[in-house]
Amino acid sequence: MxxxxxxxxxxxxxxxxxxxxxxxxxxxxxxxxxxxxxxxxxxxxxxxxxxxxxxxxxxxxxxxxxxxxxxxxxxxxxxxxxxxxxxxxxxxxxxxxxxxxxxxxxxxxxxxxxxxxxxxRSRGALNVAGTRVAGVYSAGTAQKYVNVKGFLPGKNVVILGSGDIGLIMARRMTLEGAKVHAVCEIMPHSSGLKRNIVQCLNDFDIPLYLNHTITRIDGDARVTGVQISKVDQNKKPILGSEFYIPCDTVLFSVGLxxxxxxxxxxxxxxxxxxxxxxxxxxxxxxxxxxxxxxxxxxxxxxxxxxxxxxxxxxxxxxxxxxxxxREKDCVNCIAKDKITYVLPQKIDKNQSGNVTLFFRANGVYKNCRVVVENDGQEVLSLKKRVVVPGEMERVILTEKIIKALNGDLTLKIVE
Amino acid sequence: MKKVNLTCIECPIGCDITVEIDGEKVLSVQGNACQRGKLYVSNEVVCPVRVLTTTVKTQNGKMLPVKSNKPIKKADIFVAMEKINGVVAKTPIKIGERVIADIFDGVDIIACADVE
Structure with missing residues (x-):
């Protein structure tokens, strides 16, 4: 071997x-x-x-x-x-x-x-009701069809999820002659970059429906339309808010x-x-x-x-x-208040050099501080104008801080 | 004089920028983190432009990713698409080579990848 x-x-x-x-x-x-x-x-x-x-x-x-x-x-x-x-x-x-x-x-x-x-993530991960018809693609699959294979997978499109790939595909399919009727996002904010809302949706007058989701996909052999519903703050569809968009293609841009x-x-x-x-x-x-x-x-x-x-x-x-x-002397990095995760999850104190901690906030927080604590003490604090879940943040721990660590460290956001 | 609020699209930060304009004259720019943002909004309030990225067919059947080497007027984008979709690029072609010369006002469409 x-x-x-x-x-x-x-x-x-x-x-x-x-x-x-x-x-x-x-x-x-x-x-x-x-x-x-x-x-x-x-x-x-x-x-x-x-x-x-x-x-x-x-x-x-x-x-x-x-x-x-x-x-x-x-x-x-x-x-x-x-x-x-x-x-x-x-x-x-x-x-x-x-x-x-x-x-x-x-x-x-x-x-x-x-x-x-x-x-x-695919349609199956979301359990969207309706028939199992042709014309339902993940946004990345549609992207491969259009950009690499040279096929346009549909003419009348509804996109579920406002992730960046979905936004990019809204523009791409529009440029190639398809009509994108709507982008639906179940959250109250887009999960894509702001620049993509501007240059992919606004530039082409494609409507973005926040707090909306697809509640049914219709069709026999091919998609014929989707039912869209408004959702409440628990992301549950609101009865009576449904409306219908005829289409032949549905793209899912709902995460990786x-x-x-x-x-x-x-x-x-x-x-x-x-x-x-x-x-x-x-x-x-x-x-x-x-x-x-x-x-x-x-x-x-x-x-x-x-x-x-x-x-x-x-x-x-x-x-x-x-x-x-080599032998390791390990401390854990633990995500606390308002933080979804921290990476790396472990620091080996035997290694030299600074360490950058990457993290994501679990919501939108303005004028806040990112605080690193160890052994009951604040070891680092960083002011932030705004943090959002869609953007990975970072904080740098110097070698001096790392060598002095006593037990696990925690990271939190304080408003 | 009026104020226009714009989101910069030059980079992923997406600064919210406020521009004060008098007709076509830019009086002030606020909220931009860099000079690219200032240039972007100054163009955007007068004549919005975009770099166009798309694909063209090639002789060997593969799709070739291409882009405009300079931004083109937003209003011209669909006209450009029609021209680009009527072209079959010769192969082999190297990244950076011209696929369509002077599609608009001295802007070329260039290859973004090598195709054998």
Missing amino acids: KVYDVVIIGGGPAGLAAAVSAYDSGAESVLILERDDVLGGILNQCIHNGFGLTRFKESMTGPEYADRFIKEVRKRNIEVKLKTTVLDLCEDKTVTAINEREGVFFVRGKAVILAMGCRE IPENELSKNAGVELSPKTKGAVVYQNRETSISGIFACGNVLQVHDLVDFVSEEAELAGKSASEYARRGD
């Missing part, structure tokens, strides 16, 4: 940046396993612009952003296996994979990086789920909040030598931050391949 310093599962934005970083940090043999026939992952179908503003200080399309990293990978002696699906990952870091040239084969990584990304089946099989501990691995600050999981980064670890807002996190995981994996496991 061939042994690599670092084996990376997934060749999307996380896998690419992790590979380059692992190689540049000294890993001598790096392998990327990718199930698609091209590198770049979801970026290939994200043809809109706005990527790279943080990292490259310019507005790039998804394929252009991917291209930068693919060229960096190609410049280095990094092995890539395309059209290769990973079937299993073991605790000893043996990877079982399959492709049409080699059949089923095994490789082992001294370190393994999980970079499998996300899957979309990290794709962690392989991680689970390996025995990696997952967080019920992030649905991704529980990690140390170097992105090492509960299994020594298995690392995770990108959307398989936590759903990011911006690909720029995926690349940043993947570089950290790549560097850590390369160090691990060289030096092996």
Whole structure:
């Protein structure tokens, strides 16, 4: 069985940046396993612009952003296996994979990086009533049809969920000649970026119905229409508020789920909040030598931050391949008041350097403070003009603070 | 003189910006976190422009992602779409290469990916 310093599962934005970083940090043999026939992952179908503003200080399309990293990978002696699906990952870091040239084969990584990304939540996850008809797609599937395959999946569209992919698809399908009749959002606020409300909906006079959801999908073979209802503050449909929109296509843009089946099989501990691995600050999981980064670890807002996190995981994996496991002195990072989750969930005090804590608020809070506490004392406080659930926030702990920690630390928002 | 409230679309922060205008003249800009925001609203109140991203067919059957190399007038977007959808790009093509020259006022449509 061939042994690599670092084996990376997934060749999307996380896998690419992790590979380059692992190689540049000294890993001598790096392998990327990718199930698609091209590198770049979801970026290939994200043809809109706005990527790279943080990292490259310019507005790039998804394929252009991917291209930068693919060229960096190609410049280095990094092995890539395309059209290769990973079937299993073991605790000893043996990877079982399959492709049409080699059949089923095994490789082992001294370190393994999980970079499998996300899957979309589907109609089934929401239990929307109605018939099981053609014409119901996840927004990302429709995006692949339009942008990669060159098919328009429908002419009259209703979109459920105001996530960014749904908003982007509202504009995209409009540009290609479809009529988008409505975007429905069950929450009182959009879960997408404000800029996408402006440039994807307002620019094309597409109505956004907040506090509304689809309560029935009609049709025989193909969708013929949807019933939309207003919801109360408990998100329950209000009887009598229904209205009907005839349409032939329904898109679901209702969230992403990290794709962690392989991680689970390996025995990696997952967080019920992030649905991704529980990690140390170097992105090492509960299994020594298995690392995770990108959307398989936590759903990011911006690909720029995926690349940043993947570089950290790549560097850590390369160090691990060289030096092996080291003893840890672990403290937990615990999310308290008004915070949904904190990542990393664990800090190893034996490691050097500052640590950035990433977190999401559980609601919209204005003029608040983010407070880090340890051993009953406030160790850090950060003023924020506004925090919203849709935007990941960060707070930096200096090495000095970390070395002085006594027991677990907590993070909370104080209004 | 009037005040216009706009959301900047230049980056994901989405600043809420207030512009004071007198006809087509911008008197003041408030709420922007950077210079891009100022430029965006100054254009937006007079003549809104957008970078257009879409796809074109290629000779080998694959779709090629493309974009306008400069923003085009919002009002021209559907005319541009019609022109772009009538084109079949020659392959092979490299990222950054021109697919349609001078679609409007010196704006080119360029490739966003390599296609063999």
